[in-house]
Amino acid sequence: MDRREFLRFTAMTAATAAASRVALAQAPGPTVALDPALAQRMGADVRWDKAPCRFCGTGCHVQVGVRGGRVVAIAGDQLAPVNRGLLCVKGYHVGLALYGSDRLTRPMLKRNGRHEPITWVEAVDIIARRIMARPASFAVYGSGQWTIPEGFAALKLVKAGLGTNLIDPNARLCMASAVTGFLSTYGVDEPAACFDDLDRADAVVLWGNNPAEMHPVLFSRIVDRRARGERVDLIDIGTRRTRTTAFAQHFLQFKPNTDLAIANCIAQQLLASGRHDPRFVERFCNFRQDTAQPSLNGAPLTFAQYRQRVARYTPEYTERISGVPARDLRMLADLFADRSKRIVSLWCMGMNQHTRGTAINRMVHGVHLLSGHWGRPGDGPQSLTGQPSACGTVREVGTTANGLPGGLVVTNAEHRHEAEELWHLPPGRISGTPGHHAVELWRRFSTAAAEGGDISTIWVQVTNPGQSLPNVNKLFKPSRALPDKFLIVSDVYPTATTRDADLILPSAMWVEKNGMTGNSERRTQQWFKMVDPPGEARPDVWQTLAVAHRLFELGHPGMRDRDGRFLFAMTRPDGTEVPAWDWAHFHDVNVDEKLFEDYRRFTSIKHKNLAPYGEYVRHRGLRWPVVQDRAGAWRETRYRFVEGEDPFVAAGRGVQFYHSVTRDDKALIWFHDYEPPPESPDAEYPFWLCTGRVLEHWHTGSMTMRVPQLRRAMPQAYLEMNREDAQRLRLQDGQRVVLETRRGAITLPVWIEGRGAPPPGSVFVPFFDERVPINELTLEAHDPISKQPDYKKCAARIRPAADPERR
Amino acid sequence: MPVAGLVITFCEDEGLRACAVEALAADPRITLGEAQRGRKLPLVTDTETLEEQQELWRALVNVPGVLTLDLAFEDFSDVGDFSSDELPSRWNKQPRHPEDDHGSA
Amino acid sequence: MDPLLRRRLTLVIAAAASATALAGFFSGLAERPRRARSWASYVSRPLEGRVPTYAQERERRHPNRLRHASNLAAMTAQRPGVLDPVPPTDDAQRAAALARRALRRAYDGAPPTVPHPVAQGDFPACLTCHRDGVDVAGRVAPAMPHGELGSCLQCHVVSEAPMPGEPIAGGPPSDNSFSGLQPPLRGERAWLVAPPTIPHATVMRGRCESCHGVLSQGIRSTHPWRESCTQCHAPSAALDQRPMAAVTP
Structure with a gap:
């Protein structure tokens, strides 16, 4: 044995010992019986079980610690492929959402x-x-x-x-516009890609997206790669600076609604210089445009017509519409022209809550299809959802x-x-x-x-x-x-x-009952009831x-x-019926499992196959289609429509859009013109008003406002404003103002360039605070196809509140 | 000639795990050990230089299916390969101040 | 094994190995005419201070930033050495330390809230102080107990309203009856002077010196010069919520 061989032998012995030690430490249950008093003090009597987080569409798994019938602790689930042990502040405090002092406990008429x-x-x-x-x-x-x-x-x-x-x-x-975007591009809903892309992408393009606050764990999955010495570039295309912008190499600030022009501009540049991917387009794509009455399927377009329609959107023309410098638009097109780079586009409410939501969803898919940035790990469009089971x-x-x-x-x-x-x-x-x-x-x-x-x-x-x-x-x-x-x-x-x-x-709510949810990457997740609901809930x-x-x-x-x-008859294994509708017998069967198995029969019709309930009990979620391999094991799918990944793609096809609208296994690249939004600022209402969320609160805050740590960190809504505007209107930081649109008026305090920084002429208000009902002001105008309303832009005006009102 | 013993933790997905093992086995610089219960696999990396070793480890954690990589053994017999401020430490006690980097550049 | 997958995996390894070579290649393209311009050349320009590269940018534009690097250096220099004499700790100091810890945590293991203001809209320079820990005029900024994670504010939120102005009255009640797991008092000892086991989970708390290092009070290690803590102090498998391999209905 030479020295090197000896070293290798020693190294292997050490590694094997370490591996077996770690493996043993992971055997379930305590190995030594502890004194009960000591055990309690040390938390060893806490029973841990898995559950997906109650909040957003990321679908992190948490470990829920339960003692004495109550949730006492939360930890990130290290075996969860989505979050790998990390959570965000909402996730770490999700257990507290059960214990607000005013839970509803009795039916009330x-x-x-x-x-x-x-x-x-x-x-x-x-x-x-x-x-x-x-x-x-x-x-x-x-x-x-x-x-x-x-x-x-x-x-x-x-x-x-x-x-x-x-x-x-x-x-x-x-997310209705995301759905219609997928349906009219691929003929079937939901992303083809998955979160694994975030570990591989060379560049992430954020279309009106602020994942640092809204999908924090996914955002960390991207930026923490930098701490490991990897390079990943963020390009933030947005209407206001956010926490995400602080991490981005490029910030392309555009005027509301002009994202359509930007997408067209990328296509124009790719085509004008022949830097699109002709092989991908030829083999896998057809072209479409809307008819006078916008619809899901539109009317066919030839490639030549498409090229002609986008020709107008040169960087200079698009700069005039969008306010994004032509130089940055060239950078964006050069990125998509570079097929050695892997590019992920991320979007959520910015593109979905949009009166042209379907159009911009289609167009971002289109940019990826046209440039061939589609179907490789780390290379493709990825729509995010805001709710745990949207x-x-x-x-x-x-x-x-x-x-x-x-x-x-x-x-x-x-x-x-x-x-x-x-x-x-x-x-x-x-x-x-x-x-x-x-x-x-x-x-x-x-x-x-x-x-x-x-x-x-x-x-x-x-x-x-x-x-x-x-x-x-x-x-x-x-x-x-x-x-x-x-x-x-x-x-x-x-x-x-x-x-x-x-x-x-x-x-x-949540772990007071059994449940199953499905996250943004087609991952179906399951958990069991761990504590009792309060009162008669x-x-x-x-x-x-x-x-x-x-x-x-x-x-x-x-x-x-x-x-x-x-209709909802349920039986025990011996065939006798269980009156699950009778509360006294509701827990005699696993009602979730019964309903899920009823539902599961539908899922194979459009290749959205799900595994039996028991598989989800064993896993921290599985991404559909989940099909059985020859050995009988259930296999999830990372990438749909891609050969070698998706079990429904025929051999030799490479990429096959098998639900194609045109029934030729091709996806659709849509053309849409830019059009101004239904309501824009004018002399009477000179400000753009945008609404949205903040890191600490989830949607309308009914759960998170009752969690002390989250409430203290973000106690109330505010009017986020540019410093220049505040000076022009002579407003002090913290001063109460009346914000008014054609639909209503509310009073709220100003926060100058607080959490985010809107450009001059633009303000932002979060919608979590029931005392500041910003949706009395928003517009119900909606996308003609998806019917999703636009919460991101309407016209507003601001004046100081007459009396410092103390409500 | 750095030799190191490491422990890989794989993800739950058996398919991915199998692919990862196959990919690792294909690299002549890696010797695989016997998988332990759970999803732990001991292995040895043997590279020509420290830089190559770091590259290889970085690549290893990026193999789909690999969750974590833990170091169990590192051979320090060729200490001459290290510069003094690179001496191994779990936490570098005296990190260089970021602005020093500008100064020396 | 599927050939496609295999090719992809090989690519992963190959890509990582050739990254350096590629970067050099692209920077060489920077001066070519626009049409053929590589995207990478745009990114090689100065990043206008917006990019936290973790090595150079972490101290920029932060309200709590220690204004002068020399101050930080001075404070760091005041840090007790690992071989300095260790002041003795009594049970009362220990209890006070644990109570102080619990004040900022919903339960043992929760990410602590931040007891000072932070930049709300930006990438704050948390690591200036919290990378290795520093004593700022008697107040200890502990070293972070976990590895370097980029988006600090994702888990650590401020403990007081960050916005100016009068609070808005009303709203949902903010009291909450959650009663979290309390911090453990002491680990087990097999015999009187045996090294105690680690009485808490070690997930995200693997860097012992964060709480038990030379700057800490009440729960400080008596032997800070020893680095390999788990050599003598065993983590407890029962406390770690990891062993969930078999979940039973």
């Missing part, structure tokens, strides 16, 4: 203007009887925070039971006015037939008429019946439209004064929505089942299948 406690039996009966009386004017307004089984149960109640399509989610306000529940289960499970739609007779077969329903039960999208649904609810407001009852689950709908003065508030408009709200805390609700149902899925069964008892024909069996 509004009588004579006051909320009075009633029993669950009464509450369920009231809902069922309202539905029985007028089934066609009852709607469910759900959420991207519904667990998969919750959304599935609500959808089945409405579509398979009531035979209407009156269900739509808050996700309409959050993908898993809304998009995959299909809890929308037009959806059915597994990517099916009600407007397709074959799809309806397929669903009726799987659910064993009488033919024709499922209606082919889509319901109303969120904005329209609430408009009808806030309009008197005599004036066409034909929605009389809405059941809201897991969301807070009284604060989050745009233009709440028009879409939400009027309903509270109209006779015969009945609002049912299932929630965990009092909110702007429960405040004036007619019936309030206390819900169980019960899971939303039970509430839905109970109402369905009450309808069944009252004789609603829709609650029965072809053979007269209850």
Whole structure:
């Protein structure tokens, strides 16, 4: 044995010893029996289990520490592929969200203007009887925070039971344009790429995106590569400076709505100099444009026509429209022209909450397709979602006015037939008429019946439209004064929505119930109930089942299948039926598993295959399509449409868009012209108003405002303003001002270049604070295809508050 | 001629793990040991220079499927390869001040 | 093994190895005409101070920044040496130290909140003080106990309102009945003078000197010159939430 060989031997012995030591340390359970008192003091009696975080669409896994029936600690799950042990401040404090002092614990009915406690039996009966009386004017307004089984149960109640399509989610306000972007580009929804890209990309292009605050763990996954000596460049294309900008090499500040011109400008430069990817385009792409009436499928365009349409968007022309210097636009095009670099585009609300949301989504896909930056690890477009199950529940289960499970739609007779077969329903039960999208649904609810407001009852689950709908003065508030408009709200805390609700149902949240969610990278996740909900709070899925069964008892024909069996009948392994709708028996079976297995049968139809429930118990999420290999093991998919990754791509194809709109396995590259937004600043309302979130708070703050650490760090909303504007208007930092649009006015304090820095002529207000209801001011104008409203731009004016108001 | 013993922790995905192992096995500078329970794999890297070793380790943690890389053994018998301020320490006690870098450049 | 995957994996390794060569190649292209200009050449220009490169940029534009590097150097110089005599610690000091720690944490293991203002909209220069720890006029800025993570404010938020002006009254109640895991008092000792086990989880807390180093009070190590802590102090498998290999329904 020579010296080097000896060294290698010694090294291997040491490594093997270390590996076995670490491996042993990971064996479950304590190895030494501890004195119980000592064990408690040392936290050894804490039971840990996995759960995805309750908040955003990143889908981090946390380890939840439970002792004595209460959550006592949270840790990042080190085995989770998404977050690898790291969390953000919301995630570390997610356990505290259960323990705010004003949890809703009893059903309450509004009588004579006051909320009075009633029993669950009464509450369920009231809902069922309202539905029985007028089934066609009852709607469910759900959420991207519904667990998969919750959304599935609500959808089945409405579509398979009531035979209407009156269900739509808050996700309409959050990612509808991403959906229509995917559908019209690839013929099927959801990203082809995954978060693994963030570990590989050479450059990340952020389109109106602030992941440092909104998807912090993903952002760290990118920037922490720098600490390891890797190079990754960030290009921030935005309308205001954010924390993300501080980490970016390039900041391209554009005028609101002109992102369409920027995307066209990239295409123009690539084509003008022949630096697009002709092989990729030739083999895998067709071209499209909108017709006069924008639609999902548009009209064909030839490559020559496309080239001609974008020719106008030279860097100089685009600079005039967008305000981005031509030099930076050239840099962007040169980046996309360089195929040795791997480029990820990230976007979220900036592109989705946009009256041209579908268009800009299509165009960013288009830039990647045209340049061939598509389908390699680290190289492709990646849409992010804001809610934990906007993908898993809304998009995959299909809890929308037009959806059915597994990517099916009600407007397709074959799809309806397929669903009726799987659910064993009488033919024709499922209606082919889509319901109303969120904005329209609430408009009808806030309009008197005599004036066409034909929605009389809405059941809201897991969301807070009284604060989050745009233009709440028009879409939400009027309903509270109209006779015969009945609002049912299932929630965990009092909110702007429960405040004036007619019936309030206390819900169980997060680890107080079983659950499944699906994150932004097609990852389906599962957790088990770990603690009991407070008081009489019960899971939303039970509430839905109970109402369905009450309808069944009252004789609603829709609650029965072809053979007269209850729609949600569940059986034990021995075949006997479990009355899961009866709270006393709800936990006799795993209702989540039953509903998931019912849902799972739909998922193979459009290649969104899911594994059996048990697989998700064993994993920290699996990315669909999950299919069995020859050995019987369930395999997830990292990259869709890519040979060698996606099991449905035929051998030898390289890339195959097998749900292609044009049925030739090609994706679509769309052309759209830039057009000015519906409302722009003018002499009367001279400021751009943008709204959004902050790191510490999640959406309307109903959970995070009750977590002391988060509340202290970000106690209230503010008007974020440029220093130049503040000086011009003679406003002091912290001074209270009145912010006004054509739809409403609110009073709030100024914070000059606080968390972010908008350019002169532009202000920003976060929407988490119920005391500062910024959505009284926002515009309900929406994208013509996705129907998603634009919260990011409208015209506003500012004046000092007359008296320093002390509310 | 640095020789080091390391422990790799793989991710949960068995497919990725298999691919990673195969990729590692293909590198002549790497000797794989016997996988331990859990997802730990001991291995030895044998490179010509320290720089090459660092490059290789950096590449290793970037192999899809590899979660972490822990050092269990490093041969210091060729200490002449180190400059004095590169002497191994878990935490470099006296980091050079960032602005020094500008000065010396 | 799938040939495509295999090629990809080989590429990963090859890419890392050739990164240096590529960078040189691209910088050589910087002066060519626009049409053929490489994207990398744009990035090689000065970055206008916005880019935290971790090596050079961490001290820029931060309100808490120690204005003069010499001050920092002086403060760093005042740091006790590892071989300096260690002042004795009694139980009361220890309890006070633990109570101080708990004040800024929702539970043992939670990221502590920040007891001083930080730059809200920018990349703050946290590492100026928290990379190795420094004693600022009797107040200890502890060294971070975990590896270098870039986006500090993602986990560590301020403990007081960062914005100016009057607080807005009302809103949801902010009291919360969460009762978090408390910090452990002491580790186990097999016999009277045996080295105690580590009584807390070590995830994200692997750098012992952060809390037990020469700057710390109450829970300071009596032997700071020893670097390999886990050689004698065993981490407890039971406290680590990692062993979740088998999750039972």
